[in-house]
Amino acid sequence: MEKTLHIAILPSPGMGHLIPMAEFAKRLVQHHHISATIIIPTTGAPPKAQISVLESLPENIHHLFLQPVNVEGLPDDSRPEILISFIMQTSLSSLRDALSSLKSKTKLVALVFDMFGHDSMEVGKEFNLFNFLFFPMNAMALSFTFIVPKLDEETSCEYKDLPYPVKVPGSVSFHGRELMAPVQVRTDEVYKGYLLLSKRLSLLDGILINSFEELEEETFRVLRGQIAGKTPVYPIGPLIQSGPSNGPDRHECLKWLDDQPSGSVLLVSFGSGGTLSLEQVHELAHGLEMSSHRFLWIVRSPDRDSNASYFSASSQNDPLGFLPKGFLARTINRGLTVPSWGPQIEILSHEATGGFLTHCGWNSTLESIVHGVPMIAWPLYAEQHMNARVMTETLCLALRLETDENGIFRKEEIEKVVKELMEGDEGKKISKRLKELKNSAMKALSVGGSSMESLSKFALQLNK
Numbered sequence: 001m002e003k004t005l006h007i008a009i010l011p012s013p014g015m016g017h018l019i020p021m022a023e024f025a026k027r028l029v030q031h032h033h034i035s036a037t038i039i040i041p042t043t044g045a046p047p048k049a050q051i052s053v054l055e056s057l058p059e060n061i062h063h064l065f066l067q068p069v070n071v072e073g074l075p076d077d078s079r080p081e082i083l084i085s086f087i088m089q090t091s092l093s094s095l096r097d098a099l100s101s102l103k104s105k106t107k108l109v110a111l112v113f114d115m116f117g118h119d120s121m122e123v124g125k126e127f128n129l130f131n132f133l134f135f136p137m138n139a140m141a142l143s144f145t146f147i148v149p150k151l152d153e154e155t156s157c158e159y160k161d162l163p164y165p166v167k168v169p170g171s172v173s174f175h176g177r178e179l180m181a182p183v184q185v186r187t188d189e190v191y192k193g194y195l196l197l198s199k200r201l202s203l204l205d206g207i208l209i210n211s212f213e214e215l216e217e218e219t220f221r222v223l224r225g226q227i228a229g230k231t232p233v234y235p236i237g238p239l240i241q242s243g244p245s246n247g248p249d250r251h252e253c254l255k256w257l258d259d260q261p262s263g264s265v266l267l268v269s270f271g272s273g274g275t276l277s278l279e280q281v282h283e284l285a286h287g288l289e290m291s292s293h294r295f296l297w298i299v300r301s302p303d304r305d306s307n308a309s310y311f312s313a314s315s316q317n318d319p320l321g322f323l324p325k326g327f328l329a330r331t332i333n334r335g336l337t338v339p340s341w342g343p344q345i346e347i348l349s350h351e352a353t354g355g356f357l358t359h360c361g362w363n364s365t366l367e368s369i370v371h372g373v374p375m376i377a378w379p380l381y382a383e384q385h386m387n388a389r390v391m392t393e394t395l396c397l398a399l400r401l402e403t404d405e406n407g408i409f410r411k412e413e414i415e416k417v418v419k420e421l422m423e424g425d426e427g428k429k430i431s432k433r434l435k436e437l438k439n440s441a442m443k444a445l446s447v448g449g450s451s452m453e454s455l456s457k458f459a460l461q462l463n464k
């Protein structure tokens, strides 16, 4: 009997990479005659959360762990990007062994890696595999990534000092300061890695992207027509973690939401790593209080750098001790603060949630779209300033907060924008737009929808 086609999927370390790539694998094997192995780079025993994602996969998606990489030689304060790149590079030889073993047992045809895994292209070629990039950001960010080599050639200063804006094909123009973090310091290793990735885009057999055609129509049109050349671009999103848990271990904050009126609560969350300065945390707390609206705030200790002495003095014994004095007592009837981490997707899917103040990470944005929740944009780092511009100016998904001359979001501004989102005309417009987008996201992922068609084209390419 003819063996089914098999693909290898290589997510770099971190749940943010594993989750959408695992969702991609699920959709692929469910709708096409293809099986897959997820290959996991590690530094030791895998974290519980990773295991639970891998164990929940259907039986035609296998997984294997690469040889653990020893990271002890790296400085303790190595940035996550440096650490991840090191793990991916050091894993190349055990990747080679894994592919060799898979090739002997399956009809292995392709290797799919993410933005930190592009060095594995060479290994993919050795085994005569198709090389695909899984791009976890949006079409605007991909379009920008395509122009980085040209920008690099034409520019002699740091991008933040550019005297003119950078036009992203098919999207808007950005000031150099707004460009994504990997390109902010051109002498940095992270920039060099990103430049190499951008140069390699045209050597790929295709790019899978976690967005959908209807959301960024114009950008996809220009990407295909003028930018990506012969490299196929497959929008297959929105891919978000499926299956919210409603079991007995339901998080306390969901029980609190059960008692709130429909659409009345603003979720405030800054992704998996976003932190604010102490001053900014206080402005946010006062702004939320002054807005008089209900809120659920997933709150982290303030940024260590800006408040080192305060941080060490306060937050050890009382995890929320850095909040303004009396804030929790004054807002007890309409606000809930959850330290560090909350079940974001479950919160967004809850009937009581009516708005989302977000750092504009792309997964959070997609999760909000899928659940039809209008947003307020508060970008922090990575490509979030670029996302915030598109989300507020072209996609009309979010209201924008303006900073003062010192780059701080003041409480009066926060109060005004929260009120506008939750009760104003602009908020109503955005809410309506989100309802429409929620429907088009669902359509894109249903049989015959744009993302499912894209997935079919990808599967067809594997068969060539």
Ligand SMILES: O=c1ccn([C@@H]2O[C@H](COP(=O)(O)OP(=O)(O)O[C@H]3O[C@H](CO)[C@@H](O)[C@H](O)[C@H]3O)[C@@H](O)[C@H]2O)c(=O)[nH]1
Binding pocket: 016, 136, 137, 269, 270, 271, 272, 273, 274, 298, 340, 341, 342, 343, 344, 345, 360, 361, 362, 363, 364, 365, 367, 381, 382, 383, 384
């Ligand atoms: O308390 C929390 C906080 C976060 N999340 C989840 O964590 C993920 C966060 O992802 P995202 O919104 O993309 O933010 P980051 O983790 O900051 O993601 C990084 O990666 C993204 C995709 O490449 C980029 O768009 C971001 O700018 C970059 O910071 C989402 O699935 C959230 O649901 C929770 O479940 N609970």
